[in-house]
Amino acid sequence: MIEGMDAAAEIRILEDPDELAETAAGMIVDLATSAVAQRGRFTVALAGGETPRATYERLARPPLSEVMPWARTFVFFGDERGVPPDHPDSNYGMAHRALLAKVPIPPRQVFRMPGEGTDPETVATDYARALGEELKVRRGEVPRLDLVLLGLGIDGHTASLFPGSPVLKEVFRTVAAVHAAAAIIPQRFTLTFPILNAAACVVFLVSGGVKAKVVKAALAEGAATLPAGMVRPSDGRLIWLLDRAAAALLPAAGSRPAERK
Ligand code: 6PG
Numbered sequence: 001m002i003e004g005m006d007a008a009a010e011i012r013i014l015e016d017p018d019e020l021a022e023t024a025a026g027m028i029v030d031l032a033t034s035a036v037a038q039r040g041r042f043t044v045a046l047a048g049g050e051t052p053r054a055t056y057e058r059l060a061r062p063p064l065s066e067v068m069p070w071a072r073t074f075v076f077f078g079d080e081r082g083v084p085p086d087h088p089d090s091n092y093g094m095a096h097r098a099l100l101a102k103v104p105i106p107p108r109q110v111f112r113m114p115g116e117g118t119d120p121e122t123v124a125t126d127y128a129r130a131l132g133e134e135l136k137v138r139r140g141e142v143p144r145l146d147l148v149l150l151g152l153g154i155d156g157h158t159a160s161l162f163p164g165s166p167v168l169k170e171v172f173r174t175v176a177a178v179h180a181a182a183a184i185i186p187q188r189f190t191l192t193f194p195i196l197n198a199a200a201c202v203v204f205l206v207s208g209g210v211k212a213k214v215v216k217a218a219l220a221e222g223a224a225t226l227p228a229g230m231v232r233p234s235d236g237r238l239i240w241l242l243d244r245a246a247a248a249l250l251p252a253a254g255s256r257p258a259e260r261k
Contacts (some may be wrong), residue, residue, distance in 0.1 A: 008232055009219060010239045013247040017207045020243045021054035024205055027239075028055070028147065029064050031201060035146040036069045043135060045076040045191060047149040047159075048091025051205050055149075056099035070105040074134060078150060078196075079160040080113035082120070082187025089185050090115065113175075113189045120177030124189055128175040131195070142174060142198040148191070152206045155182070156214050156226030160190035167192060168227060193230060201237040204228070209245040216249040 014020040032042040046052065058064060077091055085092045092112045100110055111130055117123035135143035150158045160178055161168060167176045167190065174195040178188045196202060206215055218228040219240065232238060242250075 008238050010237065011219070011247075011250070012239065012241050013250075014241060014243050016243055016245075017054060020205065020207055020241055021058050024052075024055040024149075024203065024241050025058035025064050027203065027241075028059060028149075029068050031147050032069055032073060033067070035200075036072045039146075041072045041074060042069060042147070043074045043076065043145045044147040045078045045145055045149065045199075046091070046095050047078050047151045047205065048080065048094065049151040049153075050094075051151050051207050052149060053094060053098050055205060056095055060099045060102040065103055068103070070103050073105055073109060075100065075105065075110045076131060076145070076191075077111070077113050078148060079188060079190040080115040081160075081183075081185035082115045082189070083185055084116040085112060115187070115189060120187060120189070124173070124175045124177040127189065128173060131174060142194050145195065145199045146201065148196055148199045148202045150196075150202060150204050150228070150231065152204055152211055152214060152218065152228050154210060154214050156218055156228050158204070158228040158231060159196070160188035161192070161227040161230075163227060165227075168230065170194065196231050197233050197236075199233050199236050201239065202231055202233050203239045203241060204231075205241050206246045207243045209248060211246040212248040215240075215242060215246050219250065 014023050035042040080091050081089050083090050113127050114123055131143050137143045152158055156163055160180055162180045165178055167178050170176055170192040171194060173192055176190055176192050178190055180186050180188050218226050224230050
């Protein structure tokens with residue numbers, strides 16, 4: 001526990017992006033193995049952006065690809081841009097190239113968010129329905145994913161939950177269509193806090209010195225101002241995997257937090 005930091009978060013600092021990817025991929029296999037042993041399957045929402053690519057690539061090759069229970073794994077997405085799957089900015093496209101095309105996961109167990117859909121509200125509603133049906137939740141219940149992977153934007157966004165967005169106040173819907181004016185692709189689809197905070201385990205993957213300031217802000221105790229700081233599973237684990245550069249501004253474990261200037 002790092003003093004002054006969110007006590008709910010388990011923070012692990014890895015040496016560099018390679019060790020971060022290796023650790024994250026190993027953690028995914030451990031969580032999947034345990035979920036299959038306990039419940040017969042593993043449900044995971046993948047993160048988009050660039051950081052997770054190296055983790056997906058490690059998961060796609062031996063030894064981890066040979067021990068991952070692909071036949072019992074069900075893949076969803078934390079968010080998607082409003083583009084087709086073959087677009088260079090598609091989160092599905094990145095995950096497909098880095099992982100899904102290389103492993104024997106049954107195609108019907110991969111649930112893509114159809115970002116290219118012409119009616120964003122229908123895309124969101126249909127995806128929420130698919131999530132609910134696949135996770136077999138009763139009406140009104142929130143699906144509990146075994147694992148949600150998330151990244152962190154330099155403005156504190158995660159998935160496509162951006163600062164100041166009305167979707168931050170969503171308490172019922174599990175999937176929303178959002179318009180993120182500042183984002184590279186403004187039309188977005190995202191899981192919302194109700195489903196993120198119902199997960200059994202949420203793991204942030206954050207790499208690079210450019211993220212150091214926002215990591216400190218997001219992890220500051222009680223930092224429920226940034227979207228990433230609002231991810232707090234009500235009955236689950238919250239893990240931050242950081243490389244040393246991204247963790248550079250965190251108070252050293254056990255010391256007093258840096259005074260706010
Ligand atoms: C997206 C992601 C987004 C991402 C962060 C960090 O669709 O853009 O879901 O939340 O995780 O922007 O992106 P990088 O890993 O590329 O820094």
